[in-house]
Ligand SMILES: O=C(O)CCC(=O)C(=O)O
């Protein structure tokens with residue numbers, strides 16, 4: 001985990017994965033085609049985060065040192081609510097219902113000007129509707145930080 005996230009995630013385990021089955025590779029390719037432009041290079045490994053039912057992620061902006069312009073996350077198992085809050089104007093916010101099998105893409109203003117968080121079970125509501133949290137697994141693809149080509153990256157932290 002990169003420096004920016006230390007302390008932000010509670011009740012989890014995680015791994016960085018670079019070898020996938022053929023079936024999984026086909027899915028990751030669909031994610032990459034949907035979320036990343038042809039000029040974008042991805043971090044060499046994919047971040048897999050396993051959040052327990054009581055786990056949650058506090059508001060943060062992924063570090064620009066370890067992560068480029070695009071973050072794409074596939075949510076599996078339990079639905080959850082992701083909240084985005086503008087870092088300068090906290091009254092500007094929105095929530096996303098992340099259904100299992102859904103893909104979110106953070107780029108542009110959503111990536112840089114808004115923090116993102118995954119609500120804990122007690123706070124897990126979407127438009128007044130309760131979204132009970134169970135175990136959730138996310139598979140997160142990120143682009144390399146700007147100016148860092150695959151050749152120059154050495155051993156980049158695989159996640160933010
Ligand atoms: O689990 C997710 O979808 C988001 C995880 C996250 O925000 C991070 O690892 O920086």
Ligand SMILES: [Fe+2]
Nearest residue numbers: 060061062116
């Ligand atoms: Fe994040």
